[in-house]
Amino acid sequence: MTRRDLASFWLALRHMLLMLALLGVMPVQAATVRVLQVDGVIGPASADFILQGLEDVGEVEAVVIALDTPGGLDTSMRQIIKAILASPVPVITYVSPEGARAASAGTFILYASHIAAMTPATNLGAASPVAIGGMPGGGKPSPRPEDDGDDKADKTDAITPSLGGETLARKATNDATAYIRSLAELRGRNVDFAEKAVREAASLSAEAALREGVIDVVAVDVPDLLRQIDGREVTLPAGKRALQTADAAIDTHVPDWRHQALAVLANPQLALVLMMIGFYGLFVEFTSPGFGVPGVAGAICLLLAMYAFQMLPINWAGVGLVVLGLVLMTAEVFLPSFGVLGIGGIAAMVLGGLFLIDKEAPGFAVSLPFIAGTAVAAAGLIFLAGTMFLRSRNRPLASGAAEMLGSLGLVTVSDGGEAWAQVHGESWRVNSPRPLRPGERVRVTAIDGLVLSVEPIESDQGSPS
Template sequence: MKMAQAALVAAIAAAVQFAPLTPLSAEEGGRPALMIEIDGAIGPATARYVKEALTTAGERRAEVVVLRLNTPGGLATSMREIIADVLGSSVPVIGYVAPAGAHAASAGTYILYATHIAAMAPGTNLGAATPVQIGGPLPGLPDSTPDKDGKDKKDDAKQPAPKDAMTAKATNDAVALIRSLAELRGRNADWAEKAVRDAASLSASSALQANVIDLIARSPAELLEQITGRTVEVAGGDIRQLATKGLTIERLDPGWLIRFLSVITDPNVAFILLIVGIYGLIFEFSTPGAIAPGVVGTISLLLGLYALNMLPINYAGLALMLLGIAFLAVETFNPTVVLGLGGIAAFLLGAAMLFKIQAPGYQLSWTVVIIAMAMIVSMTVVVLGSLWRARRNPARVGGQAMRGLPAEVLDWSGSEGHVFTHGERWQAHGAEALTPGEVVEVAGIKDLTLVVRRRSERTVSEGGV
């Protein structure tokens, strides 16, 4: 009897082990389908948004996360962060290039290759994954386009080696990354390499035929219907069979902090914050007690430095910019012309060198640089004009300002006495004998002693002390 029971248990266990998994319906599973959207250039804010969204999906035990892509590319550092988060996700991530007319270019292609299931909407494209962070095209790379005989058009004797070692290094690293992702997901690794080396692109239908993507779906609902029943391997080696048919998609929008981060990490905004911060502090130091310029300047400078810290910048360019601003500030208070011209040159050179990237959406606009430079130069010219006019006008303070003031004699003995002028009692000296109550004129000042004289007839006619 015991042997029969043991045999029955073993048979049931074997049946359970080898029976095909049946996906649960939306009502039975109870797990949500979440959607996160990448629209525009990929940067630090995008990477943080994806990380937080995948963390939320794991906490809520979501069935899948649909990562909708429409991007021209972005920063390689942020792209690698997103890829690492997708590969480490405990929730299946479905890459979906949509809507019609969207594209997943450059960094978007790498991310699509990293997702567990890759899909595209009709009328979309992907590719052009050549790294551009270190600048533009890849000179000297051999043409690997197949000829009519199916052989590559390679001729080592005729094709020169890459001229830029750093460009070749970055390209080979990008090729290794995208090939590893293709091999991990069972997709076309040869075309992936071609997308990096030759900036190749594919439409949705061509990508499906080339085994670059897994399916084409016209809408998110159709996407969920097509992937239901598919099995994927998530982080940790767990095998998941998807039960997505009939699920309602819930979109996860970025919070205010991520939206704010996406604004200040724009190179042009970071550049403007840096300029505002520096000149706010200069105004505060030149006019202590104004408070507002110091507060605004400090906040802007810290935000600008925080944004620059998250972007790949050239510190030599930043140093040149700061040196140029310092020269212009010194020129404002001590005109020399040479410092002003040197400051303008250093500022423009630093701005040109500041960002060592050419990724889409992360170029510093020369319009912003020229406008900022024009405002700085205009402010310098205005201040210099004010200083020049102040030098030409009569002195308003100090000993020079005392000349010509009327003074009333309080007491006098010989050639010395005391007079009252400018609201104060002064010791005075004069070459003439004066009488108390007489109104005289200040001719000068020497060692805190006024030199006085009798007033001229024209001055007397004006009258008053």
């Protein structure tokens, strides 16, 4: 090797060492884990928040759903589960903080996630579907016969005649059971407890759930969770992937004002109140036009109520009964039915409120006291408006041409055959059977367009108004 070759070798070696040194001091960008805080019932607002959080996850290592829910709507739950199953990044559902729960719909979401985790002193389960009104006679759906190899027993149970309510409840239970079993088999979790959670409303604490193979991790907080799941392999639509979350940065997302507004609107009791305000606002506007505020407010409230109804599992027969009740109570004001229409309206409104929601879910039920109180308040407002309307009919007119009759005035100008008088602060042309003098008091006897017919009065009969 010549001296020139040796110099070139040492120069290349020095450049390589310099590059390695630079690579050693360059900071390595840490992975990011997105945390979605979900607290409350699973409904349209929470579903939209989670679906939005699972979008644009190109640079995100994983998404953690920090969940605390008593349950919610089946439609919203299935939207969330579909998004989790199709997510290009791992989704970890983490029941937190201490004292939280993942009941009903929350249990399904937990089973669907790539990794299920809980904080100590939390629980999950009680995932039985509940139909509004319950079973006939207060009963419960019959449990599925145990699989003892007797196909005849299963077939007999499937065709056993039953009451309509019991059949619907059994169908809902069997559907929910099959759904959660499929999720448990997909994620390799405890299938037996999944079925018990639906059929028997079984529940487990965090420690028991870990011991029974229902969840994967018990962690005290999110950093502890990320340390424990680091290196675990999950299956995504694109294939298997090992998590790298030990030193990941945490990006926490909470519902913004839009999702909070959706959560408020997705309340059947508020929707019912908005519909009543909208109805009464439009009623006032149509009966007393010109003011504008009741009509504008009523239209806005009615549109908000319709938007809320389309987000909820509404029984439109219930909405129809509520509207019929409002119409009947309004008709009571104008028709002499001696209370028949009013009482019928209250009954229709109460029945409509009871039938308003198709399914009973935490946070979405309309309580009977609320319905009764709302109906009584609506009836009170209608009867109050009717009483005021009847009293106003007996009062003398306060405006218009008819109110001019009998009014007193003072002649201001009398020039030949033409005279003018001051009546109600305005100057009117007047006609009289005899000539009038300026300063003479007159009384209006008739009105013809813009000309008043008057007659002179004695000075002691009163002063002009």
